[in-house]
Amino acid sequence: MNALNPTFSRRTGLRTLAAAVVAGTVSTAAPAALAKTAAGASAAPAGGDGFRVLPYLMEPTATSMDLVWFSERGVAGTVVVSGPGLGNNHGKGRTRPAGTRVSAPEHQPLLDYTEAELAQSIEGLAQGSWLLGAQNWKHRVSLTGLKPGKEYTYTVTQGGQRHTATFRTADAGNGWHDLRVIAFSDTETEPFGRVENREWELNQVTPYTESSLPRPGEGSLWHHTFGSTTRYGQFTLKYPLTQDVALTENVRHIEAADPDLLLVAGDLGQGGGYQPGWDEFFRHFAGELSDIASHVPLITSLGNWETFASINGGYGTPEDRSPVVRSRNKYHAYFERTGAGTDQENPQYRGSYYRTDHGPLTIITLDSTNGVPDESVGAGLLSGETFSGDDRNLTAERMPTDTQGSFTQAAYEEAFTEVFPGTTAADADLPVFNPGHDQWAWAERQLADARAKGQIIMVEFHHAPYSVGVHGTPPNHEFPDDQSGVAMRVYTPLLEKYGVAVVISGHDEMFQRSWVDADGDGRGFHAYDVGVAADGLRGEQYAKNAAGEYVPVRFNTHMEWTANTHEPETWADVDGVRQLVDGGMHYGHLQIDLRRRGQEAEMTLTPMYVFPILDAQYRLVRTERRAYDDVQVVRFDRSGVPKPRR
Template structure:
């Protein structure tokens, strides 16, 4: 495309409206023409008001960056970031529309379907995936493949100089040499997205960590290249519901990460880029807009939270000499990150941080949304980034000896609301593993299913271990029901003297959710899906296949939107 930097992408799906956005290089108006029922004469044409977004420009460090394996600067686009946003209203529920965007010399044709009405619907399909963490380096990077369960024959030799090492590579993880995954991050992510496309979802949920640094513009360029660009344009027909992840506050390694305690301007800039791209519905607090919001999609209400700032701020240094060890749990804690404080962020000019703890503006808003959705008989799904019940890297609270400093346990405080208002599922990410937990504190047999879907296209981690990759699992999460790491053992076969994986294991994937109307309510089926790389005896990836993990969960929903025991 010559004048479109980012192809049109859909947001804020509703039964009578849709938001269509795109980004151009030049500061000139574009036109959007929508065709379909309910529009005057069957067509509506709008000329846009361009919004220059200088915050989306490259830094000097990004222009000077070198990535081994890629020609210098080959991933950079031309300068210029001008956003166009059109809220198309007055549409009809459950109806197909076509549209055309003309921007300079470029012409894009798309289509979408509005959400059904609460009264008239049959099926809703959505996909959830997290921890995309896109960056140009992902085009040439194969991630470490953390060992999990193995059934029968063991993995191929991971020694330096082995056959696997010569083709896909190996690396050292916690003192032990392990295999690298057969697909690059880019290949795995794109294969994952192709599987998503085949399922034709009504919308997609992205609970955080979209990019490898919210302040790193090449990361955003990669994300849109894959989702609203030359490598895929699914967001031109499938609305996206996004959430802030911890990486959206990170400036990128070349830009100084989180900055310093004296200057957190890079964090402000990082979150500012997210705000520049995404437009969420009003939540009643202008400075918190885009951080948390609610979307009704027919019988579903999706509530998105920002889990990145808990107050009072906390830090691992606060527990020196008094740290928990092993499986000791003293409570959830108050903060999910020790990278910067709210005061440091405010001193750098930031105004958009939203505390999530009980009594906060976000907490009160969330409870009001839950109460409203329950009163209307909606099926409620929630999403945020930091998984509150995790067996993975980020499952330990701030006061634990082995914490990452980014544990999601403070978000456990929301379970009391989720159970009280009958939330069907909470979908998160963060630990870069596939996990399902089930929490039923009042013991009535209903409870809430919690998912970590952090396997979109970056790391392939397993459950946290006591020591190295081959030590026993820490098992810190007592609510764990299933992980791909432990419950989907790798099956290897010897073929012509070469060890080849035939099934099982940790792979890139997503959660596929079907909600079907029944005579007495609804049925909600949640299926963990992975993309399996088929490798031949020469260690060539011949194709990838859609496969389902053996942990399909089927919920029976009452007419009032609550889950039956």
């Protein structure tokens, strides 16, 4: 395991120009104490004229970029952009701004706080201290006529505040040299994350290196400082970083690595229908703690939490699935995509699935949240007979069809028409991922087109199809799961047919990799779960055997590496205090480096983790960015097809 230099940058010029304060101070800090309503609940404060969410990049192409930001009042903002091809040239390489664009703010009442959110109490935080203004106004400006592979500077002025940043358009044709993508999942932001430490599962088979001392135990300073929980009947320590600090450090190291794109494979907030979760998400990506999304486009997908309303009704009831509808459409308010990379024949999906081309790379983002026929363990709706063992027993007749048992397609469509009067079921934004439906047909067209153009192809969606975690078994297994990603294996033949190199998923809150070569021709794809952004730190799924002992289930026989299983911990006493020296499962991200090799290309996949350095009182001193021992290299021929694995 190697510590990497966190300040390394391939493009020293491609940097945000400080969350910029040309006039006024950009701040998304929590407001002052809130007034109380007659009912005793906090009332959201009156909004200011400036930014609620800083500008973030959307729908990147080689010749265009969209800017989106939010304010708390319906005051128009302005954008000034400069760079190659814009304005009047004044000598080689010199340009001036190409005029000013004015936004048309749109009120987003769906993003208003609910009574439950205003009244919420969170232990460890002053009530309402995390709330922002009462209203959300969306601004979106399209920047067109840009040049491929060039850097642009823009300044957005909103209510007297200014934010300046830079971005770089994608390369076109054969002009590219290198490309860096970083991926993670399951940020699951919420205000409670500022004070909550999550579970830190310890592998029960090979937990330590030979030279390691054991973890601190019950009653230790670590236990008293960070707390504990119980996993599979075992005392389990909690992780030393809160979710908030973990995500802050993770994003800080990602930004220092200078990526071209950042993939967030679902479960962005702790419930898509929970507005404070969205406020926290943008606090980390386009707000108080970071403006990384101002200069690195986020390529996001819908996860199960994007269909969950948290304290506003969860998944709803069989009679009323409106919380699910509101949750999904809050996601759309922030990440609606309507450009050429979307399904133009089915705009009702609002970019739930879409294509991103960045130089030689094509990323196909799918929506894995809904399949048919509907399945539900609790309701006894299963697509195949119950079976046991590992996935070698997963026959065609036993293949699951759905990834969630919380609501049905019909119930969602009915609720959609009630939330949005005047619509019909055909207007609903919930696509189906199975063969024979719109998303499948679109995906196959995009894969075929990308292959014909010689692109290197990655696919992103939330529910990991190959996993040894708690969501790794299908709903018709002896150890069933109602949110299993196994149904997404239906895409495997398609992915192999068109030479997909990597599949990025999350959901199990693990760091793991599987190698999939279903047809046995030596060519396949790496399937990752990168759900280690900032939430849980889980290990393998365990179940009791005949002797009553917990043993790994390991339904997924394609698994080659997981941080929890293959990276044992090393503990030592340092100045009389038990400290973790190296190893173990930590928050982190997958770094994907694509480099040109003559007429061919090479991709290096490096799992990175953020290692905490603590003092003798277990206070955080710093974090280090380190690499796990599972670096994979994929080589491509001239047509972008992965070569047989060495």
